Amino acid sequence: MIKTFLIFLISLLTVTHANAQSQYVLSGNISDATSGENLTGATIVVEEISNTGGITNTYGFYSITVPEGRYSIRFQFIGYKTITIPLEVNKNIILDIELERAVFELGKVEVTSERADKNISSLEMGTVRMAPGQIESIPVIFGERDVMKTIQLTPGVKAAGEGNSGFHVRGGGIDQNLILIDEAPVYSASHLLGFFSVFNSDAIKNASLLKGAVPAEYGGRASSVMDIQMKEGNLKKLGIAGNIGLISSNITVEGPIQKDKSSFMISGRRTYADLFLNFSKDDDVRNSNLYFYDLNMKTNYKINNNNRIYLSGYVGRDDFGYKDEFGFDWGSLTGTLRWNHIFSSRLFSNSSLIMSNYSYNIDLRRNLDVDIRSQIQDINVKQDFSFYMNSQNNIRFGANVIFHIILPGKITVNEMTSYVLPEDIAKRRAVEWVAYISNNHNLSDRLKLSYGLRYSLFSNIGPGEFYEFDELGELVNTTEVDRREFYKTQGGAEPRFAINYLFNRQNSLKASYNRMYQYLHLLTNTTTTTPTDMWLPSSNNVKPQVSDQVSLGYFKNFRSNEYESAIEVYYKNLKNQIDYKNGADLIYNSTVESELVFGMGWAYGAEFMLKKKSGRVNGWISYTWSRTMRQFDEISNGNPFPARHDRTHDLSVVAMYDLSKKLKLSATWVYYTGNAVTFPSGKYEIDGKIIGYYTERNGYRMPDYHRLDAGLVWQLKKTDKIESSWYFSVYNAYARENAYFIDFREKEDAPGMAEAVQVSLFRAIPSVSYRFRF
Amino acid sequence: MTGFFKISMKSLLIIFPVISLLVTGCEKIIDVDLNDANPTIVIEGNLSMNDSSVNVLLSETGSYFGDGQLRKVSGAIVNLEDNEGNLFQVDEKEEGLYINDQVNARPGGHYKLSVxxxxxxxxxxxxxxxxxxxxxxxxxxxxxxxFYEEGYRINIFFEDPPGKENYYRINVYKNGELMSASNDLIVFDDSGIDGKIVQVKLRGQRFNTHDRAYLEMCAIDKPVWRYFSTLRDVANLNPGSPAPANPISNFNNGALGYFSAWSYDTKFIIIK
Structure with a gap:
């Protein structure tokens, strides 16, 4: 299978290569004229040759190949003025372009300057791209702009819970999303129980979510990739931007270190929700503290035209405590060092050294005096190449090696009288090896292909102990593995394929297939993520999760690209899914693998999106119909059952309306039918207690959910030098009491009788913030 | 002693929703349309070595929102058999309650209860x-x-028999009455404390001055320990719990409940 695929790939390449004669390369960098920031995804169009063009990569680099001749070359990007340059091409040319921002006028959102039919012509499908600037006015909870929450308003993406930044993509689990910030994986992407994502919008340049047609350079999770890039920092002038809100504030400073050569960006955020706790009448609340902070930093240095270095980092931590009784803190730390090197106008290289760390500490002081520490750490060395072979083929290939070190739990007891015993669960170590190659291939004006192959392997390495269990989960054998010794290696080929057929400039049909392997699995005792969730590596007992997804989409633009619409259908098959035995002990258990059960899953659905991109009223409507099923021999007598996040109908409406030049109104309305849930189908008495009797997993549904959020942006000042606005918003404007959970309990006034109690988290939450930039 | 530890961890996790509820949460009683499962037999069988008696309660499951009493099961044939082939008939003494108080139970024996x-x-x-x-x-x-109110907490000290797996349950009686709320279900195993002198602090059971405490520490077997551990999970559901499931019973053929053969030691103290 792999062999045939490679032969196929090579044969396609050689055929096209034979045609490539007396051609020249036009390459360079596209950046923002005012800030010098690289523009990712800017398009280059050669007006005279319909099948030729290019797109800038993450670092703003482009390369196109054209035959000798005179051309008009058009450079364009969303929100920027298009530049057309007449060019005589008789040698290889390096052309760096700076695009100027289109003047932003309320009432006329300038998106027309982008190549307006990009959604039709590109190979991307199942992809959502967002820049924080585009979503500025969309109202969100606590008034805190959040790319991750706005992405939940698009089809195929489901919020994990009320106000939660965790999400499910096309039937996948929360842990099946690879979340990257400047290439570094983020193992816990939420703050404060999920109400905030770890991504400070002011520090972000772009965010994209890949639901399907995932290119071969991405992998490691079974369902989706969320790729977030931090801003690089203004190369031209010093700027300060900030946001002062009711419960959090942030400030961003960016500017050149050496003009046009090096720059920095630093952005910090801190919540002060805990200040309000002091006003509470409740002692317990008053004596608690609960806050988080995060810090994004990035700097880059242009050594010369062919070499540039980037260094970026993120640190964020939550802190929760109660008097001197306990403290609980958790957070992530990531760092990325990158070197862009242009070998030739056709060969672009990026080398990265990436580090990621997530840890938490629990400190139970009074009476117990116990410390618990847990951590996951990655070190990743990565090399990527883009080879712009000719106008039809853009080949990308690369390799990376990731070391994972997981400390499941180290419990330290400081006082001997304590009843908790010290326990040090051995670290688990593993190496992930990856190599990939892919080609974006323009077969003709109308037909574009992308095909690629990723091969990944995962090896458990020593020092450590590996266990074997019998059918009852009893330990039968322990293997001691020495330092640097390999134990179990598993993995496989991950083919990726996408095709786009353009009927014309307004209509296209796209299809894709991708297989993805996931070697790290999240063990969670709850339905959303919590700070104590633990990642478990694949091993002799735990096979990697494998997903296969096919999708088909029809894309249509109308009214001269003012409206975009898309219909996509998908089917996803998931192997080696993990669930837990009844009563499983998941935390601080060295033989946790014996507590797991393995099964399969499948998901299918249809997604509809209609987007109005410009005009006084703009926004989108997104609707998803989907099913998500799981099957485990040990659960519900082996019958298939809906996954907890199975949600049949999901509708989001996002609308923005420009009242005047200074006032902008926005609203989102969300409606979805309830998630699957397990409720009792009877009761009985045992041990003097009334207990629910459960007959099937997830056989019931939560009530329907709906909510309206509204926002108003009042722009006070807007010039080139200074900008300031007030943001007002109300989350859950009509105070709908949506069920957060349903509790079954004995009636207080009638023992033996049961009642169902719905608990809602939020009524209407108004918020206000002030935003400035100078 | 992971059992205890788990309890305190769980309390920690509960706080998160609690904190947010303190801010704006609200509750209301709603109607939920639940299916009525076919009635299933529930067996609660206890063989106490010290009391030389076997006690079996038989009942059936009922509608969740049902107002009637749960039906007791009469007319079943209940037998206890030991691994030496001795058979003890367990007769119905009152509706749903089957007793034989002449069972000479020996430690180290396997007992089979059939209904x-x-x-x-x-x-x-x-x-x-x-x-x-x-x-x-x-x-x-x-x-x-x-997590806990002020008051007196009881400490129990015992020596765990070395070289074997031991499973325990502690019943606490306060002023003569068995404490039976869901967080009074105390079961644990000796993983990590095998053969050691152990202190158990009963954190969840609060006493005041002049209260009388009667403690029963039962030696149980592994399947029963697993039953009570999973029963405790179902009895203490909280928001964000994984999908609840029935406790793991040691009965076959789909019966709910458990059969436990156990022995115990007791202590009595008065809080002064």
Missing amino acids: SYKGTEYSAVSFLNPPVRIDSAGYERSERTR
């Missing part, structure tokens, strides 16, 4: 462990903390 009802036989086997002696019991005053 025949409406043509189906349900059986479970339990191993009778010898009692573990409580060395001493005391109490100390503890201040109010985030």
